[in-house]
Amino acid sequence: MRIHNKKSYTLILIGLISFGGFAQDEPPTPTGPPPPFLPIDGPVLFVLCIALVYGVITILSLKKRYIS
Template sequence: MTVQNKRILASVLFVLISFACFAQDPPPPPGPPPGLPIDGGVLMGIIFALFYGVRKLLIKNKNH
């Protein structure tokens, strides 16, 4: 094969590949993100943090 024939063959292959790429269906759009409910765990964490903070303050004030 001559260099010119190789270039023509490569050009034809690139055109055919581009047609094959456009012929495919686009991917479906992503669904909504999963819902992350905020339930009792967050409330219990806040309550624990408040009790822990008050306890630390009481212990600190008792030592001074």
């Protein structure tokens, strides 16, 4: 269980660092409407998919452990 917690914290940290890097790379738009709060680009979508898959696997493993 201890390794599982370290792994989830590591994935969260990697996601935050990569999201911060992608957010800084976008140029500011002085004209036009302001950009949405979370622009869903390729890299952001990739990180979200990884987090979603990891969350589903975690939920399924916890459900299997507590039901059986």
